[in-house]
Amino acid sequence: MRNRDAYRRFVAACALATFVFAAVALSASIAPANNNASSSAAPAPAAALEKLQPAERPIAVVVDHYIDARLASAKVQPAPAADDANLIRRLTLDLVGRVPTPLEVQEFVASRAADKREQLVDRLIASEAFADHQVNEFDWLLMQGQGNLRGYLTDAFRDKRSWDTIFRELLLADGADKESKAAIEFLKPRMKDHDRLTNDVSSLFFGVNISCAQCHDHPLAKDWKQDHFYGLKSFLARTYENGGYISEREYGLVNYLTPAGQQREAKVMFLTGRVIDMPKQAEPDNKAKKAEQEALKKLADKKLPPPTPKQSLRRKLVDTALSADQRDFFARSIVNRLWARLYGQGLVNPVDQMHSGNPPSHPELLTWLARDTAEHGFDLARLMRGLVLSKAYARDSRWPSTERPAAELFAVAQVRPLSPNQYAASLRIATSDPEMWSKLADDKTRMQRATSLANSARSWATSFAPLTDNFQVGVNESLLLANDARIWSEFLSDAGDRLVGRMKTIKEPRGQAELALTTVLARPADAEETQLLADYLSARKDRPLEAARQIVWSLLTSSEFRFNY
Amino acid sequence: MQNPSLNRRSFLGKSLGTTAAVAGAAAADMTLLNALAQPAVAAELKKQQKSVILLWLAGGASQLETFDPKPGRATGGPYRAIPTSVPGVHFSELMPKMAARFAKNTAVIRSLNTKIADHGGGATLMSLGRRDEPSVRYPDLGAVVARELARADATVPDYVSFYAQTEGRGSAVGQSGFLGARYLPMFLTDKSKPDNLERLAAVSDLDHKQRADLRDMLSKRFAEGRDNAAVGSHNQAYARVRGLMASDKLFDIEQESQKMRDRYGPTQFGQQALVARRLVEAGVPFVKVGRGWWDSHGENFETHLELVPELDHVMSTLLDDLAERGMLENTLVVTLSEFGRTPRINASLGRDHFASAWSTSLTGCGIRGGAVYGKTDEDGQKVVDGEINAAALFATIYEALGIDVTKEYHVGPRPIPIVDNFAGPVTEVLA
Amino acid sequence: MAADPTKLKVAKDLGRPDILFALARRKGSEHVFVGGSDFKLYDVDLAAAKPEPKAVGEHLSYVTSAALAGDDLLVSGGYDCRLNWWNAATAKPVRSVEAHTKRIRMVVASPDGKLVASVADDMACKLWDAASGKLVRTLEGHEALTPSHFTSMLYAVCFSNDGKLLATGDKTGRVCVWNVADGKRLAQLEAPGMYTWDPKQRRHSIGGIRSLAFSPDGATLCVGGTGQIGNIDHLDAPARLEAFDWQAGKSKLVLSTDGKHKGLLEQLIFSPDGKWVVGAGGGTAGVIAFFDIKAGKVLFQDAAPMHVHALAMNETGDKLYAAGHNKLLVWTL
Structure with missing residues (x-):
């Protein structure tokens, strides 16, 4: 066997990663971005903490304070705010794990309320679907598809248990009751x-x-x-x-x-x-x-x-x-993980490499958020609410002209793949009859219907590419969507309560095209694409039902639908 | 029938121009598109296309009844050892065909000590070449080989896995880990064709194609200003659908002459090996043929009396066939299990799980024919010379294929060596 | 006093370093010849207080079976495809014959000691003149390949008490009954329950017919093996006996041990009066069971101290000699 000098490089790589511990306590304070390893485990200097934004400021304001400061020093002008339809899609996916219904989009876009975004976020967080979505997310985080923790997580999130409580219960469980x-x-x-x-x-x-x-x-x-x-x-x-x-x-x-x-x-x-x-x-x-x-x-x-x-x-x-003097460490990890989930990448990346050799992009922000989270009882809903109300969260995801700025500047929203659960739920919501929603009595009933439809599609989740580092879609997924008979019968059914069923009632290709676009993509249709789809339909006058299914299929499999952007 | 919707391309001309550049950038890492545009280069590349066929002996084949016999010892069992075409090297009498062609292109390693002797743990170790770790999803051998050898625009699958029923899809490791779902295997068990290669009758071929064009146009509009590798992979996965569907004939052994099918024999393993040859011939970089189930806790000798002659026949036929087609020098055929079997013979004449001293074989691409590496003691209880672990075996496989064994992948800033601990290859078995 | 299976008791228990497959007992004595995984044959006097096995000779692989033709001619067979003749009295080799092209599984002698029959994985049953060692006849009626295209195995052979009939049984559950005088096949029976092919999960098999015995009157033929196994990684099914009215070509009954006693029946022997048939074998643990064919029930079953590969009985039917995994054993009943 051959000895390789490459081994030395391995050793060096490992040594970097193993600085972890020495510096962990330090990074729990406010290690500047370029401060490399120190083997001291000294607590954060009090003076540094004092320089942080005041504790009583709203989370969103503090987020923007630090993000904007870094953008300013990097001389990068961030992308404009996403439009309303884009924003409600992003928020609904992030908070309740599905795309919004056409009615939800219409109402949000039409609303003139100054605090309509806060209203939307509060409405979503208050729903049962918010808890269900956290169950999906945390089940994947903690169990990676193994074991059976869903029962516990369902109780925990429906009871709005705090993260420290969940940690305590998971680690101390003995199975006695x-x-x-x-x-x-x-x-x-x-x-x-x-x-x-x-x-x-x-x-x-x-x-x-x-x-x-x-x-x-x-x-x-x-x-x-x-x-x-x-x-x-x-x-x-x-x-x-x-x-x-x-x-x-x-x-x-x-x-x-x-x-x-x-x-x-x-x-x-x-x-x-x-x-x-x-x-x-x-x-x-x-x-x-x-x-x-x-x-x-x-x-x-x-x-x-x-x-x-x-x-x-x-x-x-x-x-x-x-304990009071150690808990920031625990807080930083959950803050970073939720940040990564909602912003597309962590303040520290990868999220399990929180060591001084791998400093945060915004050290003060991470420290402030960790302190804030610990001081507010590790309330995850409160933290998420704060994170999604920032300007940084709500930017447009397009960066049309020059090279995209570094992701860690958060100058432009990231395009994020849907999780398998989000994709499954969204397929079901987007292929439901769009007219159905306005016939339901009130918002509560509509939320419940959406939740039950989303849950009914959950078994599909295992068919889609799981969220991993360097996420990619493979051909197993594209072949499934392209040729599987159950995809056809479940999502392209022409039954009366389905999108294709509703399209059948419309004579005119443009009308059909527009309905499909607005329903599946949860935004107003533009003229160009409407024309494209209408032409497709017009060319298939001898088989209108098949044609309708095909354009819905092309929308469901489009990247726009597959991603949260 | 000419469809007007296709003419919409001109109407979208401007945006298509820019989005093509975007898609190209996203795929740049893995693309050979420019080279492939020239037919001569493409043909040359195709000739050099290296592939692996992994004959996965699921459940754990016995090294004593295959490549490392111990005749006459208490642990040796009833079968004799027969000379191979390399003087002084013996295989079990159950492998006469492999013994006869051993010197040609096969090497045997008799000194694996892999320590993990439960099916799940052993299969994971021998599929990943390293211990599993909770926080990093490692790619398996097939995914790494696919990643290193596959062509971005391939119209054939990158990685096909015929898994053994008993392993089940759950523990038939097929994970692409941090390399992404692009390199996940197409899974098959007793069916000879992968799922979803056939068009539904409800969609005509033309519609199937044109709705894909429509999907593509919509997605490219979306990708404008959103340069993103994940979006690139999504579009690429759809771009490959039609090509893959056209590859369904590769899975159809009816396309082979009756004579050729007879040569491989009528067993499922034989037929899947023939499909594997067809796939490799078409440019698939990695095919795993899982043959289960070797877990002979009871009646080891009767079990191996059925399974080893089948392996001997199918493997030697596959090797001869590849050689006759001039493909063996670019195809590496590996036999591997999750572990070997105990030298001790238990009361039901079985052998149990044993990871301390077992064997593997490598044939073809990059391999020195007739090489034997490593040695076990006279009863086969432990390795006495040349002990290697899974990582060194993987390094050997990569080196044989010309893959840089010092290469590192990166998960975020974390470097991950392609071979665990930068283990070196067993150069003694390399050509 | 008549033998009573329920009084089964271990009278002697000799530990062995090897696995014994072959056992032949000299009539009217406590003298047995055994052989097995160390390739050797031994002469053991079980009457001795401390029996000391004496090496007789050896094969080139596992010794799978041995038979005494008359008092002094010992014939052994093994995985080396050879039949070896020995003078049992002097322990001197008489001749060695390359008898089969594949592994010899069982050797039996006719009751009068004139003939020896051997079966092997070349799927042939060969009849030999015991005295001269000449091949008398080859009986061929077992398929070389199983229905699933693997090579089959011919495990078992037995004579009827009058020496006129011979039965052979293979891996797939096929039984042939032969007329010894002219080699004609008198019947072909199928016991597919003995074939443990797993077509989906594991794609191989491990069972087969391992033992055969005619009732003293020759009318009933018993077949021994194991039942259908869920997971064929282990010998994990009850031991199984099937009885045929072979002349009518009909299966009469199937009996199995209970779930505690699992494995193969490696040998079957009828009691002298024909009231019961004893089968012994095992899997991870040993099993011994007594079957009453007439009443259609298991009379008695117990764990044997080891997986038994060969069994012999004394003339009065109240003593059993067993060879198997790391043990040689005498039972009284």
Whole structure:
């Protein structure tokens, strides 16, 4: 076998990523964009915090303050505001996971109210669909299509539970009561591999992917880097599943090998470097372990819960992470993840690489938002409301002339692929009879109908390309849309409650074309494209129904419909 | 019938001009379009088109009944070892055809120690060439090869996977991870054709084409001023639909002579291997043919008495066929499982999961025929020479195909080496 | 006292480092010859307080079966395709014959000791003159390929008590009954339940007919193997016996062990009075079961201490000798 000097480059790359921990606490303060690694875990200087925008300012105002400041210094003039139809489509997709109905678009565009955007956002956030959409989003975030956490998440978001509560419940679930039975689904599938659990907890809740520090053959790694990985693992290594319950042992030292091959005992240490002093706990001998195993097996056979430990290290982890002087770290990750979801990329990118080697695009903004979120009880709805009310959120996504400015300036809205759930729900809404909505009694009924239609299409979600880094659409999706019989029958049906069914009642091609355009694309049709579709229809007078289906198909598969722009 | 809607192109002339540039920019990373515009270059490229056929022995084939026999040992089982065409190298007697053609173009590695011995974990490891990680979705071998060898405008699939029924689609790893859905496999199990290659009867061929043109025009209008790689991939996925549909004949072995079909034999594995050859011949860079299920916890010897001769026959036929067509020097044929099987024979004459010392074979493109790398002890319990892991095997595969094994991908700013830990290839088996 | 299957008891248990497949017992004695995965044949006197196996000779691969023709002629077969003749008294080799082109699965001797029959994966049953070692006749009636195009295997053969009939059984569940005198096929029976081909999930098979036995009157033919397995990664179905009225060409009944006792029936032997037939075999664990064909029920079933590959019975039917996975065993009943 060949040795490669490239290995050295690997080591260098890893070393960069493993600065993570040293600097995490620092980056929790206001590390300037160009400040590279420091191994100090000092708290944020108070003076720097004082320079932040005042705490009582509205989120949206602060967002624009910092975004505009950076644009000004980069001498970039941002894109103009998106038009109303574009904005309501973006907001409806982002907050309730579907495209708006034609009626919703009409009403929003027609409204002359000065605060119509706030009204819309509040109306969407107050709806049940908002909670349902968060369930979809967080289920994907936390479980990536594995396991079964939807039950818990549904309860959590319908109850408007805060993010710290959700974190606490997911990590401390033991399965003893009904509520907690649903919540153990986060830990349960991760019980086979504690290294993986450690990395998942670190990555999902703290935005720090620490798998690099697990690397045992890392010649340049300083021991504290491994200390952080195994320190976090120490909180989790005692946790086990038995008979469908989760519990913890009273013991469970984490040992690891240093690069030099030395055996080391991990401290119980949080990612910020905070060490938990633990009384020395002797490991039981093999006989005692065997007896414990047998006792556990008996309990499992009887479906009884395992014994509860005198003290839970998972609880220590949660308490530490949420303590007043550590919680910014926890707050920064969720702020960054929601920002990334709504703005197309994080203030720190990738969202699981929040370390000093990878500074935020807007450090003060991230710090301000994290502080604000922590001080307002980790209320996600409040945070999202603030984020979508900014000018930066509402810009047009076109940048027609010169080269597009760097994405991290947020000078122009990003074009974002719909999630599989958003696409499935939108297909169903957009192919419903557009006249139906005005016949429903009130807004509440309309929201409910839209939600039930969206949910009815959820099984389609697995057919579409999942959201990943470097997202791409593959041919499996295009072939499915092009040739699958169920796509045809479900979305291009000419039944009376469907778009194609409504188009049949219109004689004139232009009218049909316009109806299809406004319904599917949720905006007014322009003359050019209306003519294009009308010509297509006119050329197929011998098969008008097929032609109608085909133009709807071309709209459903268009990039405009497939993306949130 | 000439349709007026097509003439709308002129009416959209201006915008089409600019959007074409946009689409080109989005695809620039992976395109060879300019080169392909010249027929001579295209033909040359086609000749050099490298491909991989992965014969995936799902469930875990026994190394002792294939490439690393231990005759006469307590762990050896009943089958004899037979000499191959390389003096001093023996295969199991169940592989006479491969033994006879071993020296030609095949190399065997007998020293995999991959440590993970459960089906899911082993399959993931041997598909990704590295341990799975929660925070990065890694692409599998097929996706990487497709990414490195596929042509952007290909009218054939990039990656086709015949997965074994027992693996199920869930654990038949087919993930393109951070490379994006463009490189996801087309999945097939016992059907010989992928889903959705056929036009619905309700749409005429002309309408099918023209509605796609309409879709394209609408999407290009949208893409104006919105230069975005994801949007580019969306349009490209639709642009490839018609070409892929035209490739449905590739999946149809009725297109082959009866003589050729007889040569591969009547089993599903044989027929899928023939389809794999057709696909590779048409330029598909990666085809996985999953043959399951080798998980012989009971009656290992009876199981292998059925499965190994079939493998021997199908594989040697495939190799001969590729060689006769002049394709073997550009096609790498790999046999791989999630792990091997225990030397110890259990009470139901089975062998269990075993990842500590097992074998793989590489044939064709870039491979030194007749090479044997690595050695296990006399009972096959452990590797005593040349131990390698999954990453080194992947490096060997990439190197054989001419893919730079020091290459890095980037997920955001994070560099991800194409080969885990920058493991080096096993040069001893390379030509 | 008459043998009572419910009183089954292990009388002797000899651990072995190898897996034993072959077992032949010298009539009226406690003397057995065994062979297996170490390629060797051993002579074991089970009457001894501490039996010491003595090596007789060896094959070039697993020894799969052995039979005694008369008192002194031992014939063994193996995966090396060879039949080896030995003088049982002196343990000297007599001759070695390349008897088949593929793996020999079973060797039996006719009750009068004059003939030896062997079956192999070349799908032929060959009849040999025991004394001269000359091939008397080749019986061919089993397909070389299974319906799913894989090579088939011919696992089992047995003589009737009068020596006039011979039965052979293959992997797909086909049974042929032959007239020993002229080699004519008298009947062809199908026991497809013994064939465990999985057409979809796993695309291979592991079962087949592994054992055969005629009732003492020759009227009933029992076939042993395993039942339909869901997951053929394991021998995970109850052991299965099917009884035929072979002259009528009719299956009379199918009996299976319960869900606790799983695997193949590797050998079947009728009691001297014909009241029951014992089958032994196993999967991960061993199984032994006694079947009453007339009453159509399982009389008694139990776990055997090991997967049994070969079984013999004494003349009075109250003692069983078993060879198998890492063990040689004597049962009394």
